[in-house]
Amino acid sequence: MITCQDILELQLDGVELIAGEEGLDHPVTWTYMVQTRPFAEHMNQGNFALCVIDYVRYDFEEAQRAMEELYELGISGFAVSVMEDREWIPQKMIDRANELALPLFYIRWEGASFVDIAQSVGKIILEHEIQNKRTGDYLYNLLFGYDINDRYIEKISSQFGINFTNPCRVGIIVADRRYGINLEQDEHIYEYYANYLN
Template identity: 25%
Template sequence: MTTLRRVFSLPEFKTISLVAGKEGIDRTITGVNVTESDDLAEFFRQNELIVTTGINMANDLTKLMNMVETAYQRNACGMVINTGPYIPYIPESIVSFADQMAFPLFRMPWEYRVADFLKLSVQFLMTVQNKPMNRDFVLSEILFNPDFNDEDMKTELAKRGFENETTYAIVVCELPNHVKHQESIMKILDKSLNDHYERTLSTVFKNQYIVLVDTFNQGVPHPSFSKIVQDVYQRLEQLDFTTLPLIAKGENYTYISDVKKSYDEALKVIQLNRKHARYQIYSYQDLGAYKLILGARDHRTIDKYHHDVLGKLYQYDKSNETDYVSFLRIYLEEDGRTTNISRKKFIHRNTVLYKIKKIESILNMKLDHNFTKTTLTLAFMIEDLRM
């Protein structure tokens, strides 16, 4: 990965100037997209640098503004405007928008050929992206090559200090787009993991920082993984991080062939935390009843259970534009306490009681029965794990 700052520090680009959005100069860049129409904005990809001469805009600066806004909305890393006969100048409204959103906006003089910029920037990105990261090929091979040679990987891991008689687990951390933040997060997570695990091995894949940890404790118990995560969060908060990354750990496994399973489990925990951060579950081991659902081999039975329990309520909401499904989830979360539900939904207690009766009528269930609560909770747990 590399940043806009690194790309535009190349001496070949010295005539290209940053005119707005300087606060975002450390955004990650993964590609370059030359486009000449705001109608093609749907093809913009995350972390791409958008380049345009405006040849198809017929001097319509409204279309240019639309392109800039769409590029920002689609998480492009920035935009280069080749000023000249088609875009004589960059309007102040666009400069103001880019500054406000910390969206880097560059002015490239007409004399600088777009083809030259494209060639040089793409060559640089390919050089950076093909540069191997320290020791990461082993973990990437284990996780993403289904045909990896087990004995070869054992040999490679042994070179890195992993004993043959050990247990492995995967830790996944979702990284933000800002490269400086990525570096801080990886450094702090590495520190915390190395404090508690004998050996680690890491790689970066897309927006994930992935760490293989040696979980064999040699008689010394490891702290709970939630404690490790809380330690990471505490350190990040001291650096004024307002948004904390999602971090999760899969189960421990003895065989290298099961490491991919640990990775998939960590992703499931992240998926659950994205929906329900308040659960504060960071380890697959702590998923409780969710593990029973994930371990079920017949997914059709699981899906049928969800439909049988909640299907009627979903259909009623769809036909009558009501919100009984979301209300029911809150009812279960608050264990039927009407005062809490009333406060959470900003509705009168009598309305709460009416909705309870209505749901009981639709589902033909008594909501205050423990068996009913368990049945409904399990259906919502199935829903939580759907992608």
């Protein structure tokens, strides 16, 4: 599972965390460019939101309203870039992000672009999902395979950082795959739970 902490650790040029450190463990499902309302029609829970203060669609007051609305919809973090770095983020917005434990990032105008951030976040999420799938496939084969010897289990498990020397508590999540009107959203929810289980 990728979190805001992983985004921070990417150390992208021009990106800094300025508030909401307590929420760095929020899981990130993808990135979301803040544009038009209603946000609920465009974003998914866990999206990392990117907002440009362009003084046309968004000034700081409107950006804070968007941040709060998106927080209610379940964003993992909020990143702000200010056109030509004209102003610093108001203390009111910083304080509110801290209250919400919502990671608030500042992106220098001449620093990383939203494309860079989206690509970097997308890359680590996809790499994580590939590793999850490999691990999941291996555990599935262990569960349902026949005549698997202990030596094989010990050797292959170590490649996944798994050992069976200590008993583990197992949790099972059942995801209902009945599809509703929004097939993409339903599939996204299923993948989110599958990744969480892995």
